[in-house]
Amino acid sequence: MKIIAIIFSILLFFSHVSNALSISSGETAPPFTLSSSEGKTLSLSSYKGKVTVIIFWRTDQKRSLLALQDAQNILGNLKGKDVSVISVIGEKETMDEAKKILADNSMDFPLLIDSDRQMYGDYGIRVFPTTMVIDKEGLLVDSIPSRPASYRLKLNGYIRKALGEIDEAGLDSLLHPQKEVTDGDMLEATRLYNLSLKFVDMRMYDQAIESAANSIKAKQADKALTAFDRALELTPESHDAQTGRGSALLMKGDVDSAIKILDKAALANPYPQKTYYELGKAYEIRGDKDKAVEMYK
Template sequence: MNRGRAMVRHTCRGSVVLFTVLLALFFSTVPGTGAAFRNMKEGSPALPFALKDFEGKDVAFKPDSGKITILSFVKLSQDRSKEQLKDLVALHKELSPKGIEFLVVASYTDTAEEAKKAIAEFGVPFPIAQDKDQKVYGDYGLFILPASGIIGKDGKFVFEHSSHGRDFKDVVGGKAKVVAGLMTEDEYRKLITPVESVKKSKEESESERLISLGRTLLKRGMPDKAAERFGKAVEIDPKNPAARIAFGESLVASKKYDDALVQFTKARELAPNSKEAQLGIGTVHLEKGEADKAIREISDAAMLNPKPGKAYFWLGAAYEKKGDLPNAVKYYKKAVEKFIKE
């Protein structure tokens, strides 16, 4: 009997590890914000490779060719990848005459039929290679699909972009123009800076600027510096729940849990239906080892959220900390299912 229980615990722990790894990948890949590649950073030499397209023709990428290249990794059955292909076709029409080259690498799971359909539907004029052995994916350290990188004339990475959003053509195409000398950095910044349709007070605008700066610092692994910006944003605009939530998240990252709880609680007072504030409170309880409190708060956050994948992940973590491995696995599974659908 004891041996059977031990086997169940072993199986559950294995599942917990698996789902934690899967969810870590999901959370590290927010569209357009996180790193697209593990092994390619700005200034890294791009790696050459030789693949075949879906008709068996050779496709080679030579970073030292002296040309600017937009290199994109896609999964042809994925909606975001299809949208990216459409945008790449539009960018190719504009930028190919300027000497910028395009190359797409498809997932090892993609089929010749899917490639043929995509090429016909979107009028793809550039090569789509298949990485059957996932070697290129591994060499470049793909975090997410779709993902794109821009390689300069010197063969080095100059820009990376994760996932796909409505601003893809401006963000990626604009940066390619900067690299090619077709646009200045100032023009690029103006292009990708959202235009405010509603006039905001000086305090609101400055608070939002500080929040944006703080989020960038947080993503770069500098929670203390991020907290300084978020704290200033709260000071300037104390009734802004987004500023308080961001401040709370940075304080959690700095392990200042009591201070974080103050910010999340105030944010919930300002916005009673805020799922992020509720989830923040639950996260603080989890980090403090208060699993039962965490489960109550995070369960409420999941009910408030039409896309509860993140809440399910933290519920799994709370149950794991409590030692309830079957429920931990249950919620990790639900989180993965939600993220796959979303």
């Protein structure tokens, strides 16, 4: 299962960085000394006094490229600030391809090659990409496994914390804004629900599924579930509707039923990126992290 693109995602891959890494937030990042694609020798100590972003990535992953592009965009907004980005790959054989990817995207990040996987082991890298933010004193601020939809928000927040622009409370407020449910929210959710049913009646299935998906975004799982069920009554083999129904079931806490229908959707869907992501969340909730990793890859 190889993901071509990840557009839809809601939560971090793992609930806490220690699930994916050998080090936890606030601990000293392990030292490293690696050769770059330019033949230079670089060490973590070379970046002391700067906020350092390390991205472990693979050349055959679209989501790795997206993470690099996000880091590039954020770095462009931080000109004049002590922030550096380092990219790390594990296969010397892919160095030329990696150099081309960076060049084609106008990225001048140092490219380090960890061919013996020493750094990978020291940092406990299990997921690609994995992005780590290290503060000026060499302490891990936090990490981002994979490349969720919230990647740019998280990376920007972690860097700002490392720079001292926000504290822990400010970071928490940035990453987890509390939104009260208002009468307007309920009216919008009801409108989306009614609209999805109307689209089903008109046999406009794509529009119906989109409206039902928006009900999930509005945290209205019951309404979304009803809408997806109506769509599936008329188009039982719709993998998009099956995936949506699985998402709604997962939101309601029915993990086993969600996995069952998501498995079915994954088999039927020629582009199952979203389906596998939802399966990953389901297995993560169930506590089967090995299976979750398999789905997220």
